[in-house]
Amino acid sequence: MTGTELPITVAGTSDLSDFASHVVRHLAESGTSGSPHFSPVWEVDRADVMRETERRWLTPPHHVGWGRTWLVWTHRWMSPAEPRPRVIGHLELRGGLVASALHRVELSLGIEAEFRGRGAGRSLIEAALAWSRANEALAYVDLRVFAENTRARALYEKLGFREIATIRDAFRMRDGTRVDDILMLLELRETAR
Numbered sequence: 001m002t003g004t005e006l007p008i009t010v011a012g013t014s015d016l017s018d019f020a021s022h023v024v025r026h027l028a029e030s031g032t033s034g035s036p037h038f039s040p041v042w043e044v045d046r047a048d049v050m051r052e053t054e055r056r057w058l059t060p061p062h063h064v065g066w067g068r069t070w071l072v073w074t075h076r077w078m079s080p081a082e083p084r085p086r087v088i089g090h091l092e093l094r095g096g097l098v099a100s101a102l103h104r105v106e107l108s109l110g111i112e113a114e115f116r117g118r119g120a121g122r123s124l125i126e127a128a129l130a131w132s133r134a135n136e137a138l139a140y141v142d143l144r145v146f147a148e149n150t151r152a153r154a155l156y157e158k159l160g161f162r163e164i165a166t167i168r169d170a171f172r173m174r175d176g177t178r179v180d181d182i183l184m185l186l187e188l189r190e191t192a193r
Contacts, residue, residue: 007085008120008127011069013054015087019071020049022087026110035113036148037179040171056094062102062137066095070127072111072120088115091124093132093141105132107143109152121152125159133188140187146171147180161186 011019024046031037056067072089089111096102107128111121132138143161145152153163161184170181 007073008123009071009073011057011071011090013057015071016050016054016057018087019053019069019090020046022071022090022112023049023110026090026112029113031173031175031177033113036146037171037173037177038110038146038149038152040173040179042174056092059095061135062095064095064099064102065097068093068128068131070124072115072124088112089120089124091121091128093128103137103139105138105141107141109143116151121155122159125155129159129186129188138188140185143184145182145184147182153182153184156184159186 009015024044027039027042027044029035030039030042053067053069056065057069059066061068069090069092071087073085074088089109091107091109093105093107095105107125109121109124129141132141141161143156145156147153147166157163163182164185165183167181167183169178171179173179
C-alpha cells in the first residue's frame with residue numbers, strides 16, 4: 001500500500017470523533033515499542049481533543065486561533081472487527097494566537113506506526129502546503145520536531161523546510177529521556193521578508 005492509496009480529506013466537524021480517536025491512539029505510541037519519542041504529550045482526553053479541535057476548525061482562517069486539518073483514512077475495510085475506514089494520520093495547520101502572528105502557521109503531523117513509511121506524511125504535507133501557498137496572507141510555515149526523529153526531519157528537509165534553532169533539553173519524558181526540539185521553517189514566498 002502506498003500513500004496515494006490512502007485517501008486524504010480536509011477535515012470537517014463530522015470527522016471530529018474519528019480524528020480524536022486517532023489522536024489518542026497516535027500519542028500513546030510515542031516512545032513505545034522501540035520508536036522514538038515524537039510528542040511531549042502521551043495521554044490526552046478524547047473529549048478535550050474534540051472540544052478544542054472543533055473550536056479551531058470553526059474559527060475562520062486568518063482569525064486568531066484558527067486551525068485546518070487534513071486526514072488520511074484507511075481505504076479498505078481493515079477486518080470484520082473494523083467494518084469501516086478509520087483515520088490513521090493527520091496534518092494540522094494552526095494559526096497564530098495573536099493577530100500580529102497571523103502571517104505564520106504552525107504545522108503538526110502524525111501518522112500511526114503501522115502506516116508510516118508509505119507516503120502518507122509526504123502527501124499530507126504537500127496538500128497543506130498547496131493550501132498555504134494559495135492563501136496570500138500566509139508567509140511562513142513553522143514546525144517543531146524532536147531531534148531524535150531523524151526520519152521526519154529528513155522528510156521536512158526534502159520538502160523545503162530548514163532548521164533554524166534547537167532547544168536543548170526541551171522535554172523530559174516519563175522514561176527519563178531528555179529530548180532536544182528542533183525548530184524548522186519554510187518560507188512560502190521569496191518576498192516573505
